[in-house]
Amino acid sequence: xxxxxxxxxxKGLIETETLEVSIGPQHPSTHGVFRMNATLDGETVxxxxxxxxYLHRNHEQLAEQMTWLGxxxxxxxLDYFNSMANNWAYALSVEKLAGIKVPERAEYIRVIMTELxxxxxxxxxxxxLLQDLGAWGTPLLYAFREREKILDLFETVxxxxxxxxxxxxxxxxVDLDDKSLALAREITSKFPKFLDxxxxxxxxxxxxxxxxxxxxxxxxxxxxNASITGPMxxxxxxxxxxxxxxxxxxxGTLDFRVPLGEVGDVYDRYYVRVLEMRESxxxxxxxxxxxxxxxxxxPEVKLRNFKVPAGDGYGRIETxxxxxxxxxxxxxxxxxxxxxxxxxxxFINLTILEDMCLGHKVADVVVILGSVDIVLGEVDR
Amino acid sequence: MGFLGKGLFQxxxxxxxxxxxxxxxxERMVTVQYPEERVQVPENSRTFxxxxxxxxxxxMRCVGCKICEEECPPQCIYIVMDRDENGKPLQRPxxxxxxxxxxxxxxxxxEVCPFEAIKMDNNYEKSQYDRFDDLVERLPDLLKSNExxxxxxxxxxxxxxxxxxxxxxxxxxxxxxxxxxxxxxxxxxxxxxAPAPVAGRLVIPEDAPFTPEQRAWLAGFLSSAGxxxxxxxxxxxxxxxxxxxxxxxxxxxxxxxxxxxxxxDPGLAMPQRMDLAKERPLADKLMAAMAQxxxxxxxxxxxxxxxxIAGGAESDLSLCLPGEGETAGMLEQLxxxxxxx
Amino acid sequence: xxxIETIRDAVVEAVSGAQVEIIPSTPAAAxxxxxxxxxxxxxxxxxxxxxxxxxxxxxxxxxxxxYLPKDDKPGHIEVVxxxxxxxxxxxxxxxxxxxxxxxxxxxxxxxxxxxRGCEFQERExxxxxxxxxxxxxxxxxxxxxxxxxxxxxxxxxEPPADxxxxxxxxxxxxxxxxxxxxxxxxxxxxxxxx
Numbered sequence: 001x002x003x004x005x006x007x008x009x010x011k012g013l014i015e016t017e018t019l020e021v022s023i024g025p026q027h028p029s030t031h032g033v034f035r036m037n038a039t040l041d042g043e044t045v046x047x048x049x050x051x052x053x054y055l056h057r058n059h060e061q062l063a064e065q066m067t068w069l070g071x072x073x074x075x076x077x078l079d080y081f082n083s084m085a086n087n088w089a090y091a092l093s094v095e096k097l098a099g100i101k102v103p104e105r106a107e108y109i110r111v112i113m114t115e116l117x118x119x120x121x122x123x124x125x126x127x128x129l130l131q132d133l134g135a136w137g138t139p140l141l142y143a144f145r146e147r148e149k150i151l152d153l154f155e156t157v158x159x160x161x162x163x164x165x166x167x168x169x170x171x172x173x174v175d176l177d178d179k180s181l182a183l184a185r186e187i188t189s190k191f192p193k194f195l196d197x198x199x200x201x202x203x204x205x206x207x208x209x210x211x212x213x214x215x216x217x218x219x220x221x222x223x224x225n226a227s228i229t230g231p232m233x234x235x236x237x238x239x240x241x242x243x244x245x246x247x248x249x250x251x252g253t254l255d256f257r258v259p260l261g262e263v264g265d266v267y268d269r270y271y272v273r274v275l276e277m278r279e280s281x282x283x284x285x286x287x288x289x290x291x292x293x294x295x296x297x298x299p300e301v302k303l304r305n306f307k308v309p310a311g312d313g314y315g316r317i318e319t320x321x322x323x324x325x326x327x328x329x330x331x332x333x334x335x336x337x338x339x340x341x342x343x344x345x346x347f348i349n350l351t352i353l354e355d356m357c358l359g360h361k362v363a364d365v366v367v368i369l370g371s372v373d374i375v376l377g378e379v380d381r
Numbered sequence: 382m383g384f385l386g387k388g389l390f391q392x393x394x395x396x397x398x399x400x401x402x403x404x405x406x407x408e409r410m411v412t413v414q415y416p417e418e419r420v421q422v423p424e425n426s427r428t429f430x431x432x433x434x435x436x437x438x439x440x441m442r443c444v445g446c447k448i449c450e451e452e453c454p455p456q457c458i459y460i461v462m463d464r465d466e467n468g469k470p471l472q473r474p475x476x477x478x479x480x481x482x483x484x485x486x487x488x489x490x491x492e493v494c495p496f497e498a499i500k501m502d503n504n505y506e507k508s509q510y511d512r513f514d515d516l517v518e519r520l521p522d523l524l525k526s527n528e529x530x531x532x533x534x535x536x537x538x539x540x541x542x543x544x545x546x547x548x549x550x551x552x553x554x555x556x557x558x559x560x561x562x563x564x565x566x567x568x569x570x571x572x573x574x575a576p577a578p579v580a581g582r583l584v585i586p587e588d589a590p591f592t593p594e595q596r597a598w599l600a601g602f603l604s605s606a607g608x609x610x611x612x613x614x615x616x617x618x619x620x621x622x623x624x625x626x627x628x629x630x631x632x633x634x635x636x637x638x639x640x641x642x643x644x645x646d647p648g649l650a651m652p653q654r655m656d657l658a659k660e661r662p663l664a665d666k667l668m669a670a671m672a673q674x675x676x677x678x679x680x681x682x683x684x685x686x687x688x689x690i691a692g693g694a695e696s697d698l699s700l701c702l703p704g705e706g707e708t709a710g711m712l713e714q715l716x717x718x719x720x721x722x
Numbered sequence: 723x724x725x726i727e728t729i730r731d732a733v734v735e736a737v738s739g740a741q742v743e744i745i746p747s748t749p750a751a752a753x754x755x756x757x758x759x760x761x762x763x764x765x766x767x768x769x770x771x772x773x774x775x776x777x778x779x780x781x782x783x784x785x786x787x788x789y790l791p792k793d794d795k796p797g798h799i800e801v802v803x804x805x806x807x808x809x810x811x812x813x814x815x816x817x818x819x820x821x822x823x824x825x826x827x828x829x830x831x832x833x834x835x836x837x838r839g840c841e842f843q844e845r846e847x848x849x850x851x852x853x854x855x856x857x858x859x860x861x862x863x864x865x866x867x868x869x870x871x872x873x874x875x876x877x878x879x880e881p882p883a884d885x886x887x888x889x890x891x892x893x894x895x896x897x898x899x900x901x902x903x904x905x906x907x908x909x910x911x912x913x914x915x916x
Contacts, residue, residue, distance in 0.1 A: 052864065071454070097748045156423040163485070174425075323782065
């Protein structure tokens, strides 16, 4: 499966040895406490084994001891950049298990919050990727400036910037008032201009092109076989977006395209995310146009003593990182989950990290890891 | 078609525009010089919980039903109900600790509280020097006035006030046609041990020109710093002093409507309640065994829970949180006597 | 996708000797699973991957679930695979395979040779549940550290008593604190449980 790099140098000239280096876990560019045991021949990577588990917080076992609702704040902390998306994946899975129908206004609010999350995740990713490439913070902080506006909106709506705990089974926790809706419209209207400026800064930049094109190529068949999802798979040409396939929420009725890459290198992954941001703005414009009035949560769902029928089920959504799924098993009592498993996109997208890094230099390893878009909260749970 | 380096020059133009623009354009200059300047947090912003009292600290809304303790995901709340020397629950907490090093600010305690007693504060400057004891907020630190709540969250607090007023009006209307209280209420004795009093520093002098409302708000606001707002006029008292004796029952006590359910009074002890329900059918006796707070800890109100047990819909007899073991034991005994267990 | 009974019949027909059972999910979720015996699960999975009817080229989620012995039913550990098809945009097909809970016998064939995506997830199931996947290229611990000896997600796992001191320990934490601090003997915990 993993082919070592063929060594074509003539033997016997100079005795060399490979060097095993641990990149991480304390490293500014590994996006968290993540370690890679890289075997290097000079500067070239010969083998690379990812080591994770430094942020393992036992989330799945904690959920077995808490009620269904009590796990909701913990899902915020899985992929701590996209707490709204994590909440939706969990709420969707429980609604699937229990057969709860979500009112229309709640669906609109959910799409608005998740697409805004997609915007902030992708600009943060681009910012961090550029940070890893060596652009010392300029694109990152421009990205963070835009992210602050979205985080302020989240604080107005849900009470907290990052750990929103906003979604409930059957809807959302509180209604979206007019002021927040106006703020969301303002953010959406200003975002394309920011994206234009950002692209002018980055997309034609020769240094970026030289360092990211033809680096970390992921072939399409390997991407499908290794269960890669999200923009990383789409950059390799895999046409699979869960929003289009499962049509959960409102996505069946919305008009948006799914950008695909051709080569599957780092540049494609970066550019697919930029295009996805533009598509998200398009979705937001459609959804924000008129949000229907109505209840924001299904009235029959109880907050306390909420019971789920016995059985199991798997629910998944397209978070900005990929496919986030929850496999939930409920026993006959129904008050606590019997088994709660998170299918984390970042964890599984790391499967082919080694394949992508073989033959590249150490500096490229950091860039490739940056383009995989991992968040350790999700990798380790 | 561009020359080599065109992308770089374009990028530098963008950076230059941002740099120069940050001197003129508010959009580009986003740094806030904390702590000299602070960003005004939005109204809904939440950090850690606090307990609300109306008027004075002994009118706290919390009845010690322990629903928030049960629902809290990281289990950071610890409540002990205050009891008199006979062991009768006094419908208020003696101990209410929130460990803010554990609290994840999820707001679930606020959502499940049936009495609008616990709300989220938005104060984020909570650093302490000691990791363990100083990061536990106890009952005097947590009690803040309704005026403070209205100050930090005007829209939410006014909605809560309107809801509580509507409920109080409805209760008054229901009790008005009934005659005076059916059962004589024993005067609640002094609590055996007041919660740990915190020595207050008199920060606001007695002759400072504050209106009673302002003092009330200050009492709540400064109570977290251990300050005392001074013995101002009228009923304003700081939350940092020990609770005085409770002369009347807790504020949410229902006036027992004469006729149907004379035992529906949280001020009555179990033997008195069971005595009042002596000759009644099983459902009434079961209801008399509950804690009579209608707190919905069990998922119903007291009447509903009793009916559910009597009808067979509910088999769990231990759901009454305020009633604790006493209620569960009595329910078991009643069901055994009725031959239904 | 066809009804689960049709799929089951097709599988039984194609893979000789396979014992396939249908396990329903919650009524609302409508994701019934196919329980396959250990000897034939690799062949069944290969059928799903390569057959033109399904073309399940994408293995989305691999989970292990621990079922304790209850009444007179022996317990088992169940490994659940969720398969989707990217080529035909259909799914999921849920495959379940069971193994006994005793460590030496808790072995199932690995599906990593078919789908590379199972690699990390099967390692996680090994790490947390003790399920050995025969044929896995690199079966070692992934989330726990390498020297760790127990399997933490099993239902009968007892966490060690080194708790972190809380300012207000209460209920079970207080009991464990008293035992760990030597104030009461460990038997006090057992009596409390009764």
